[in-house]
Amino acid sequence: MAKPNIFALPPGVDFARELLDGLRARIDGPPEAMAEVELYVNTERMARRLRSLFDQGPATLLPRIRLVTDLADPLTRAQLPQPVPPLRRRLEMVGLVARLIEAQPDLAPRSALYDLADSLVGLMEEMHSEDVPPEKVAQLDISDQSGHWARALTFFNAVQPFFDEGAEPDRQSHARLALEQRLNRWEIAPPQHPIIVAGSTGSRGTTAAFMRAVARLPRGAVVLPGFDFDMPDTVWDRLGDPMKGEDHPQFRFARLLAELGLTKDDVARWTGALPPSPARGQLLSLALRPAPVTHQWMSEGPNLPDLRQACADVTLLEAPTTRDEAMAIALRLRDAAETGTRAALITPDRMLTRQVTSALDRWGITPDDSAGIPAQLTPPGRFLRHVAELFTKDLSAEALLTLLKHPLTHSGAERGPHLIHTRDLELHIRKKGLPFPGAEAVQAWAQAHDCPQWGAWVAETFCDQREAGEPALADWIDRHVALAERIAAGAATDGSGGLWQENAGRKLQEIVSGLAAEAEHGSPLDARDYADLFGAILAAEEVRNRDEGHPHILIWGTLEARVMDADLLILAGLNEGSWPEMPGADPWLNRKMRADVGLLLPERRIGLSAHDFQQAAAAPEVWFTRALKSDDAETVPSRWLNRTVNLMTGLSDRHGPEALATMKAKGAHWLALARASEQPLTTAPARRPSPAPPAEARPRELPVTDIKKLVRDPYAIYVRRILRLRALDPLMRAPDALMRGVLVHSVLENFVKATQDDPANLTVETLMQKTAELVGDAEQVPFPTIRALWTERMRAISGWFVATEAERQALAHPAHFEVRGKAVIPALGFTLTGQADRIDIDDRGGAHIYDYKTGSAPTGPQQKQFDKQLLLEAAMVEKGAFKDLAPRHVERALFIALKPGDLKEVPAPLDESPPDKVWEELALLIAAYLDPAKGFSARRALMSDSDFAEFDHLSRLGEWDVTDPADPEVLT
Incomplete structure (x- = not known):
């Protein structure tokens, strides 16, 4: 054989x-x-796919089909050291x-620990692959x-033992050893049977070396996929320099040919x-020419069909x-499912x-997704992650109910x-306000x-699980699995419930078992x-279920476009940063350093994506979509x-x-269908509600606090x-x-009561002591930052409050706190209830009504x-509404505004x-609202149109x- 055998x-x-x-x-x-x-x-x-094509006939024996990622010779595999599981190396x-x-x-x-470890593992594998x-x-x-x-060299020196002779190989170094073993054997005894490498571009060094060796047998x-026969020699000759041409779809092939002398x-x-369309192939070939020769558009463009x-x-x-892009794609895939078209x-x-996938679900179509679902997003994956979080912090109500549900x-x-x-239990937690429910x-x-x-x-499985130490990884896994199984089993039985069942559960059990097997290396x-x-x-x-996907509706990664067994290919997300994906940041070597040592450049991924694009874009029917x-x-649209x-x-x-224009018109048609499918039914907007229920x-x-709402909303x-x-x-x-x-x-x-017990307590120090007892209590306020903030807020008002409190106590004696009362309007059969924050009684028996406001107090006209509220409480006092309280009159009523920067007393306008x-x-007012013809209008007299009302969503405000x-x- 004069030259290596390269086909395409x-x-x-x-x-x-x-x-x-x-x-x-x-x-x-x-x-x-x-x-x-x-x-x-x-x-x-x-x-x-090859096996299924062989199965279609005629009857024949199958070839030995293997993957280029597994280069070990079955006859001598036992002589190779076993590769280290990826998890162990990680x-x-x-x-x-x-x-x-x-x-x-x-x-x-410390936060970069796992990213650095993963990037180092990836760099090590690449170094082994590229030798x-x-x-x-x-x-x-x-x-x-x-x-x-x-700093980078510090890490490189630390990983040196993984490259030493006799070190346990990882996947890439094992592949390199397998290749060397096979090539050495071929030097002695060349294989006499046909060996074919098909479908690979040789993007990895080990794979490319294997392809070169096979081509010389x-x-x-070697059968190359997606080889551009339309590209002229002048362009092929420009693809030799990786610093300039590695992002071109045919660069890998040009490099392989150069290394083989072809x-x-x-x-x-x-x-x-x-x-399917040679003319389209010529168009794509010319469009994807390297940037330095795009002037060929002027000379070769007029020669296109x-x-x-x-x-x-x-x-x-x-x-x-x-969203519009996804909906239009889903509609086209639904159409393909109904017509029996195989679409990807x-x-x-x-x-x-x-x-x-979510859009297709409304029609009961589950696509066959080659990537599956990330294990962390499956039900058992989420469950196990929630259980692991129990070890990290005190149990919150949110974490408890998330797991219970x-x-x-x-x-x-x-x-x-x-x-x-x-x-x-949830209703109890919400009612009592238990942000951190304990076992008791x-x-x-x-x-x-x-x-x-x-x-x-x-209490046993959820509460008090926080771990403060640093146990071994194996101990963590044992505790984690035991707790997860106990939670999954429940209170009435043993075992693990449904945790390890179904496809996702079995996959998660496999992952956890693998982690347990390698835990000694953590x-x-x-x-x-x-x-x-x-x-x-x-x-x-990732978790895949090959049995649940629709046989004709497929979701592929870009690499799988080479299989090309679909009638329709939808190339979606064609925007820069998405397709092609931008190379990730390399914390170790820049672009020139990679080129100097012989590692892969960041443009390699772009070049591979370009090749996948050129392959898929030449399919019988193609969609290009972008948002x-x-x-x-x-x-920004994809460069291609x-x-x-x-x-x-x-x-x-x-x-x-x-x-x-025709291509865009067809896209606009499906986009219009997508919009129509989501167009809501035409309904009349809601009227401003004013329900009028029957009198009974x-x-x-x-309560007195609702009278304001009755007036305003x-x-x-x-x-x-x-x-x-x-x-x-x-x-x-x-x-x-x-x-x-x-x-x-x-x-x-508490402070005012303390001053009654001992007038010497009327000091800022006593007020702050009472503040510390309540605001500083972790059970009352389980938020450290808020405790400090509210304590300082009280300190800011303490001087003013103590000074004015001395004046208030000089006028009247504090007698009643949080006192409840009710007064009846007999003619209407209506009862008004209320709770006064504080009522003082002076020497003449007059009542002084106070109401504390931590925000702004209403002005006189607003009252x-x-x-x-205060005016009604004053009326209730004179009506004898409060038990054990019978003053002859109300001397005054006022709001005590405790807003820092706006401290003041706002009296109620009792004279007016x-x-x-x-x-x-x-x-x-009550008689008017007991009239069956009177409606309860929404937002009748709010202070501002922008004010929040509790039930705006029910009144359909906005319509x-x-x-x-x-x-x-x-209403009846």
């Missing part, structure tokens, strides 16, 4: 089918001749990096003043198959948003594929009673609700590091799409603009008092104005018209609105505004 197939052909046809044409002999063939392919999907690297950071904290922050020893990296001549290179051959003309066609014919089966969809969505944008919790038996208990509180509640066994299970970890490590391990794994905006930012569109725009003689349904008792009274609807209390009570107000009232009450008058006005009339709607 053009972009767009069904590579697997043509590979098989060419193989059958060349294997002309008895049936066992095919069984002698050793066929290496690039992916497991390609191997499955754990070893985490421990190594952790020790380096502990010894030299200035090397890197680059650490010494070559260390010998780089770097003039670095910042010290970065010195007497009965060896030219483009030495590459033979494996079969005579032509691509009619672009209307070339792009007859191409659709260009430019959607306003990613190809994109590296996993967020887009999830959006498409998880579908795997208590899945062993009696799931129904468990959900009932969970609901009741949970068990006390369970005892009171007749479920002590369930309560004991919750280092001691604290709870936070263990939870982060466990989450990172799950994030690196014009992503996250409210303008996007941009080049193709620009080339077509300039080729008016070849009808390029017309072809482009109207409230006959209200009657609809809130209708919802709360008639419909009896209330918003759920927050699960984690926020340190809001309500909590602060309750605490301030308690602090001031006269709307906020009548005396109690008798206020009571008469109240009777008129109406305050200028709309509120016509009463009589």
